[in-house]
Amino acid sequence: MSPLADHDRTQVDDIIDRWGGDAEFAVEILQEIQARFRHLPQAALERVSERTRADMGRLYHIATFFKAFSLKPRGRVPIQVCTGTACHVQGSARVLDAFSRELRVRPGESTADLEFSLDGVRCLGCCGLAPVVTIGDELVGGVDSSKVARLLRKPRKPGAQPRAKESRDA
Ligand code: FES
Structure with a gap:
């Protein structure tokens, strides 16, 4: 897993903060991360898990259940x-x-x-x-x-x- 660059990590943290660091808003948080990065980088999922205490298994379930999410970079x-x-x-x-x-x-x-x-x-x-x-x-x-x-x-x-x-x- 490649770590998030400082700038990207700050953006992920800002998104998490906007949703109060609340795991209840995991879908919304992941939507914003997907919009920002055009996919869900593994390191961003780890950061969401760390900051919101959401289980990684649950985040992966969301990431793979909804068609709008992608674990691989999407086109512009x-x-x-x-x-x-x-x-x-x-x-x-x-x-x-x-x-x-x-x-x-x-x-x-x-x-x-x-x-x-x-x-x-x-x-x-x-x-x-x-x-x-x-x-x-x-x-x-x-x-x-x-x-x-x-x-x-x-x-x-x-x-x-x-x-x-x-x-x-x-
Ligand atoms: S079937 Fe409704 S827009 Fe294509």
Whole structure:
């Protein structure tokens, strides 16, 4: 495990302090750490455990239960391809394959340069626009596989990382 740099450790401590160092807020603390580091570094989990007295097993359970968390670094720009029923019917599997091919990663992975991460997700709540994709903070409807390369060439601001609302098994 590589230790946290002093600056990173201070940021982790600030996050823990914002939540009163209370293990009851472990999910919220981990969400902020995930947003800051784009993953949950092992050393940060150790620090949360040390400062809040939360059991490491519980922290790992949270980190692996919610899809929004990752123990490996995630891309600067998260890409989510909706695979819900309406999007599936409209060909989202082909869209997901096209992103996978263009980026040379599988769903759940990030590109080597940590520019993009790719995930298939459940209904994004705008089925009328199916098939739907979010790229960073932009939602794009009516995507077909022929548009994927062009979508990836567009300059992107980093988007909000997914929130911890969806479990891996949900
Ligand atoms: S199924 Fe894709 S937005 Fe609802």
